[in-house]
Every structure is written in C-alpha cells, then in structure tokens.
Amino acid sequence: MSKTTHWKDIVAEKRARQTAAIPKEWLISPPPNTVLDVTEVPEQCGLLSPKELEITNTADVAVLLAKLASAEWSSLEVTTAYYKRAIIAQQLVNCLTEIFVERALARAAELDVYLKATGKVKGPLHGLPISLKDQFRLKGLETTMGYVSWIGKYAEQDSVLVQILYDAGAVPFVQTNVPQTLMWPETYNKVFGRTLNPHNRSLTSGGSSGGEGALIGLKGSPLGVGSDIGGSIRIPASFNGLYGLKPSYGRVPYAGAVNSCEGQESVLSVFGPLSQTLSGVKVFMQAVAAGQPWLKDPLARRAPWDEDLYKLVPYGGGKRLCFGIIWNDGQVAPHPPITRALEITKVALLAAGHEVIDWDHYRHKEILMNVSKIWTAASDSDYADATAPTGEPILNSMNFSEEEYVAEVNTFLPPQKEVSAYDLWKLHLEKRTFRQEYLEQWNKSVNATGTGRPIDAIISPVSANASAPHGFNRSAAYTAIWNALDYPACTFPVTKVDPKVDVKKPAHQFLGDTDKTHYDFYDPEKWANAPVGLQVVGRHQEEEAVIAFAEIIADALKNQSHAKL
Template sequence: MSSQSPPYVEIAERKQAELAAAIPAQWRLPKNLIPEGMLSPAESITEGPKQYERVNVMDIPRTCGILTSKELDITENYDVRGLVSAITEGKLKSEEVIRGFCKRAAIAHQLTRCLTEPLFDRALRRAEELDYKLRQTGKPVGPLHGLPVSVKDTFNVKGIDSSIGLSALAFKPAQENAALVDLLQSLGAIVIAKTNVPQTLGTLDSCNHLFGRTLNPLNRQWTAGGSTGGEGALIAMRGSMVGFGTDIGGSIRVPAMCQGIYGFKPSNGRVPYGGQESGQLEGKGRMTLQPVAGPLARSVADLGAVMAEIVPRAELYGEDGIPGIWPAISIPNSLAPPRNFTIGILKTDGVVTPLPPITRILNEVAGHLRQTPGVEVVDIPLPNALPKCQGLAGRLMGVDDGSSMLDKIENMGESLIPWLQGRMKRGKALTIEQLARLQAQRAEIEKEMLKMWTLSSSNKTRRLDAIICPIAPHPVPQMDRYNAVGYTSSFVLLDYPAGTVPVRSFAESDLELGREMDAPVIGSWDKANRQLWNEQTVDRRVYLDSPLSVQVVTPKQHDYQLFQAMEIVDRAVQGKVGSPNAKL
C-alpha cells in the first residue's frame, strides 16, 4: 500500500484478508470455476456493469464437487419445517446441516461477494451443542432447532463487527447481540453469516469500499438490489435457509425482486429491530421514517414458518416489539373458503408509469387470480393520496444534515459509490417545527389512504383484503440503474405490510422491440424511468430471463393476512390452485 493511500485502503485490505481466512481451503473454488471478470472488491465498484458478461452462476454449487451428495440434498430438498423436523427426529444432525450450508455460503460468496462476516466456526460449535442437548434430553432447544439463518450486516452479533461497509466502523466488534439475534438463537436457529450492504445503506445496489459489490447470481450484469443485497444473493444460491434484512425504502422487497425470491416487510414492531448499526444519528428512526426488520426466503411457506415463531415473541425480546399472534389454521384450497378474499389491482402510483412488461405481469396475475375459487379481483383507481407518499417519505428520510454518515466516509478518505455521486451531499437539518409539519402531512395521507380499503367514506366495511401492485416500475435493471423507490417506500410511510412474490421470467415476447411508450411523461422520475425502456438508451435484451415479480400489500398490522395473500397469489401464478396444502 502506498504511503499516500487514504486510510480506508489498508483497513479494507485487512478486512478482506480476514474474510478470506474464514473460508477453509477445502471449500475454495478452483480458479477455472470462477467466471472471468470477477474483479477485485475495489474494481467491482468503479468498473460497474461494463466489465461483467452475462453469466448465471446458480448451478456451480451443485457441480463444483465441494458439496457431497448428502449436502446437496440437505441444501436443496428441504423447506424450513421439513429440515427442522429431520433434525429433531434424528434423521439429520445439526452439525451436518450447518456444515452443508456453511460450505454452500462460502461457495456463494466466492461467486457473488455476498458475505461480510462468515460465522462458520462458531455456527458449527453451536450445532454440536444442539446435537448434544438433543441426545441428552430428547427435546429440541426450540421450534427452529438447528435451522441455518443469516442476517444483514447491520444486525449486531456479539464479538463481531457491524461495519456496514464503512472502514470507520471496521474492527469494532459489537458488545451484545441485536434483539432479533437473541430471539433467533432462543428458537434454536443458528446464524451462519452476516451479509453485504451498500455504502450508507441508502442505495438499491449493494456495494461499498470495504467488501466490494455484491453480484446477482442470476446474471452479473443485473443489480443484486439493496440494501439487503447480500442476503438476496445468499438466499437465492441456497447458502442459508432464511435471511433477515431491514426495509425503509424497499430494502427487503427489492433484493427479493432482483433475485427471484420472496421477501416480507412486516408492520412496525412485528419483528424486533433494535440493536443494529446504521451509521446514522442514533434515534433518528424514532423521529422520522422507521425502518422494519423482516425475512427473505425461497418460499411463502418458509416466510410463514419463521414469522409464526417470531411474531408471538417480539414483545418479549425487543423494546420495539408489539404483542402479536400468528394463527396456525390451514384450510385446503379445494374446500370452500371461510369467506371471499378480495384483492385489488393497483397499476400505478401516479408518479412513475410502469414500463410495459410490469403492466403485463400485473394483468397476468389478475387473470390467474380471477380463476381462483374464493377470490374476487377488482381494479382500483389511483388513490388521491398515493402520489404524495414518495416525496414525503424521501423528505422524512433526510431530515438531518447527513453529517453523521458523511463524516465517517470522508474521514477515512472514501469516495461515494457511483449511484450516490451527485445524489448525496450535506444538507440542512430540519427544525422541530418543520419535522412536525411533515408528520402532520403524514397523518393526513394515512387518513386519506384508509378510503382505499373500505367501501365508502360513510360505510367502514372493509372492501379489500389486499392489493397487488408493482415493486418497481421497471424490470431488474443493470447495476446502478435502479430508478424509482416510491412503489416500496410509500408502504413504509404508511406502515402497511408488503411482500415480494416472483411470477415468471422476462420472455422474448415482453421485449416489444421497435415499440416505444406513448403515454405522456408525468415528471422527472417518470422521465428517468423511460430511459430503462427507450431503445436509444438501453438494449432491452438485457432484461431477458430476469425475474418478474409483484408486490402484495395489506392494511396496517394485517401481517398474517399478508402471508395469506402472498400464498394465494403464489399458488395462483404457479398453477397450484386446488392443492390440498393451500391456505386461505
């Protein structure tokens, strides 16, 4: 390292060496299996998408020879409840399950840069402890006994850094666990790794100077999403059964969309949030827009399996947790449902017009649902208050002057990552009076939005159980090109639970080559979104095979209803209507 190098360079080199040393030599991929162009962490930030070929690395874990046939079976052929049952019934040992997932996480990291803190050694020790306790007592430690899980780097794990990609926070291990980590461990789950995030946690492309850029395993040209992008890549590659992230502008739902998995943003308080490193002024979230924690998984059932254990215990573990129940009622979909389930189709937020393939996928999902017994589908007009949400959410996120985060970045000589350049700068903190006015506007919007769910202003009978809308107004874009966050941030402002359900892949028929959009441009955000479809500014073929997903939303605190709605949508689009295991 040059004596003239900024301070972060030496720290990043140390941190990356530490990470590499945590991966055993026998778990390392031979160079010929790592696609060309796997740049160094530093280069991965500056070079961007132009250096990456269209490469899908999803099959490498099963073909590289590092995982045994039993480990492949463990990591590929179980859901959450099935895996826990296999362990508690003695068919599998916790140690062999955790070893298989740790090996697969190590492989995933070598292909995507998804990890920040591999916790493999301590995870294997904990697995051995669980195996011993099960042999001695005949009882599992908890309902998630032996389940391998991962967490976003923001969550504190005692004795481990929560550097969140900032060199200023590296080599400063946490003094205690986050509340969610304690809760997961009490349930018998084992945290095997922490995962990568973007610089500032404020972008939808996960890259930073400490760990580099997380790559999308489906196609290295596409963004992996953010800010829970490392979790998205790890879960997609089956390196963990369930991952936990946070969401203030879409940070759970967007990575799920980008990598074709399922994400669940609950209502505030359903999942303990405290005990995290944000790099921000401590307590800021209590005054402005409060982020929430939630899971990412490869099925709706797996989301439900972990939420069923977390929700009833949230109030006992987190100072921000609220009392809750998670019903365990299963009604075959082939039987008459207890009541009709009404789903509204909301096609736009009034700020950014969705690109044609996004509108098409909404229409397709609506068509599938109309063929589902017990489900009524209605098109709903744009609520007058919804277009106001994106701007207000943005103002509430930026109520301080930004100095807490920017000081950490600038003092270590770090530059802003590409997406933040020109977008982030020091501002002027709002006064108490200004903040109060914003919160008053929020209350008015919340009041107006209530009308969307009921029959009329005078009749307070619920009309809708859920709505379906876009997650983004565009398909999964290339790195650093994610555009509008209003479709996700608005539901944090409103504190509506919302989730991601993948539908299908982008096909040749979705390209509409030679046909441009003719709808009037609404504003600057809409204009920027058109650049992702205009054939003068993008080759639409970059979207081929990318996952197309929808967002499912329910009213405030109706989190179990969100799970139900996501399962209804998922079964409809996967052609599983009438399955005896479907729930309504």
C-alpha cells in the same frame, strides 16, 4: 482507526481477514465474468456432495425443520452444507461480509448433542442455519454496515433479534453485504465491494439487503433476515426470485442492531425474513412472536401470532377475496415484464374464484415526497459523522469502480439542508394526515367490491423494472409508499424476463420526464433471465393476513401454470 491510516489500507486488512476465514478446501474455480447466469454453478462445481445438494435444494423450510427435529439430518451436516454453498455464492456474486465457520459449526454440534440427550428440540428453529444482514450485532464480531470507520468495532452483546433466534434454536452462520448508508436500492460499499445478481451478473441484486437476496437466490441460506425502510427487503427478494416480508413497525425487534439515520423515528426501518418459500417467512414470524420480543425491546409491540388472522377469519376465511391491483403509480409506468406479471397474477386469481379490481394510486406522489423529506432531513450530517473518522468517501453512485469515488453526496435520496424541528413536526403531521386519508380511501372501496367488504389486499409492482444494470436502480417509489403508510407487504415471484415475449412496446403517453427516461432505458436483452416479482399489501399490523394472501396468490399462480401444461 484514524486518518493516520489510509482508509484503503484499513479495507485491505479487513478483506484479507475475510478471505482467510474461508476454508481453502471450499474454494472453487468460478466461471469467467462473461457467464452471467451462475445459478447452476453450485450444482456443477463439484464441491457439494449428493447429500449436501439434497439438503440445500430443499427449499421448503418446514421440511428442513422436520428433518432436523427428527434427527434424520443433523444440524452439523445441514449447517455445513449451507455454509459450503454460501461460500460458493460468495465466490460468484460477492454477497457475504462476516464469515465465522468454526463458531457456527460448534453451535450446530451443540444443538445435535442437546437433541440426542433430551429427545427435544431447542426451539421452533432448532438446528436451522440463518443468514443475517450486516446490521445485526453478534457478540465478538464486527458489524461494519459498509463503513470503513466501523471496522474494528466488535460487539459486546447480541442484538435482541439474534438473542431470540438463538433461543429458538437457530444457527446464525453468515452476515451479508449492504450498500454504504443503507439508503440505496442496490448493494455496493468500499469495504466489501459490489454484490451481483446470480441470475444475471450484469444486473444488481437490489438493496439494501442485496447480500441476503443474492445469497438465498443461490440457495446459500434457507432463511435470511433483512431490513426495509423503503423497499430494502422487497426489492432484493423480487430481484432474486424470492419471498420477502416487510412487517409493520414493532413486530420484529430492532434493539441492539446498528442502522443509519438513528433517531429518525417517523418512518422507521423494520426487520423481516427472506426465503425461497413462504414456509420460511411464516416460521420466522411465528418464532419471533413466540420469543416475546416486547419483553426485550421497548419499541416492540405485544403481538403473539394470530392464527385467526392467518386463517383470514375477518376476510371470509379467504374463500372469495377481492384484490385491488396497481398498474402504475402515476409517475413511472412499469416495463413490459412487470405488466405481464400483473396480468398473469390477475388471470390466476380470477381463475381461482377471487375478484380483482383496479386500485388508484391515491396521492402516492405527495406521500412519497413527504417521506423523502423526512428521510433526508439530516441524513447528510449522519453520513458525514459515520465516515469522518477515516476520511472514507461518501458514495454518490452505485456505478463506480473500486478506484473511483467522490466526496460529494448525491444519492437517489439527495440529502437536504437540515430543517428545523418545527418544520419536521409539520412533515410528521402531514404524513399522519396522509395515513388517515389512505385508510378512508381503502374503506370506501366497499362500494366497488362484490364481497360486502372493502378490498382485502393490494397487489402492486415492487419496482417499475426487473432489477437493473449496476448503478441504475434509482427508485424505490413502488415500495416506499407502504413504508410511509406502515402497511405490511410480502413479495412473491411470478416469472422471468423473456426477451422474445417482453418486447419493447410502442411509446405511451408519458407521465413525465422520468417516465420517458425509464421507457427509453428498457432493452429486453439487458434484462434477460431476470426474475420478476410483485408484492401483496395488507392493512396496518396484519402480517399474518398478508402471509396468507401471499400463499393464496402463490397457489393460484401454481395452479394456473399447471393448467397450461
């Protein structure tokens, strides 16, 4: 593509091809835009048969895999059911990019033949449809990542993670929408447009894995893969009522995928799973570890699944844990629904016999300033290079209509004038010092717990708000801190915004101008029905423990909820 063809014409051609890829018999009559909550539409639109509804309403991925392994459900019928629901989701919230129905169904049919002929599954993910963020290369398909200039670039081979998923027996079946540049906590680009939140379409689905969040939020995929450099898995997962894991770097292979700001290797993007249940998160991480990614990606670390860590052997077997809880980060106080979620979680954990103590936001502001400078050290040049071939605009807002654009970059992470290599080295050294200090701070907490150990994990907001109106989700402070420290973190759903309960509180002593703006911004009616989630954070490279902590928290919340009935 070149500037001789206007970028809008290139987009029109791409969108026409996407529309043509949807089977006409799968089209529905979507409700008007005034209908904000569309989560029940897949049940009511009439496209899905009773069995397809049963399949796609089976949230537990382990149950799905068991039915596929026993041939009770074929991969072809499971993939067809999820594909139809994914296409419904596309018509409701605009969450998909690449649609390749025949290819996916052919793969599913092959797996059914293999199971029948051998009596064995292909691998731990046999027959399971999996959605992929629009960063993964799939041979023969485009991966645009929201850039007009990347339209027409077809992959010559699969990304390493895609290879591992195929070897594990999975069925990649759709790719999902992202924001231009990826560096946004919302999802909007000039190629595919904006992705909406299915629980309230006036709100954002989050970003940058917002397509994944919205799709799985509508049960259009049982398991998806997103990426996270500052919250891009956890924010969409939380905003859509899902579980989402951000691993430490190197646990899930990145080789062969596309990305923005390539070559920045101090605070790195990571791939991780999103699912309706923690079983999806767990089986994904087990399958990836079993695929030995360190033999296919030179930056992947040798890390087989650690069952002792999952059983929390270093943490007293998980019998009596101590969680540190962050009520605010010293910069922006959370809105009432977030604080209520923290209180609900604390009560549930105490009732389950665990300890919960307050955790200080140790140097969070300085750490976030450091990582922001690293991310933006040369990002303006990266964005300019990516958009130059077609002259497409670089977005400076997620609030623009399809017609509006600007050529100046002014993101929520404004690019800085390029720094020297020596100045960048100093930032890297500063970050390493922060990481050492935070580790020491964590270890010192042994004096505040009653377990004889330091705190076992940290519970924190994912965001100071539950989703946000389009164009207004401008911070990733509560998530990016854990990217800077490279700590694994897993989101878990807690509740939904209830305007009658989550009323606006009297003004507190503001932490700064941003905190006051955030307080003034809150209107519980705008956030009605929005999911509210939190995250649990563990020590560096302890993904198995974080999954186990999340399971313990989820069980405590479930038991507490049942106790109130």
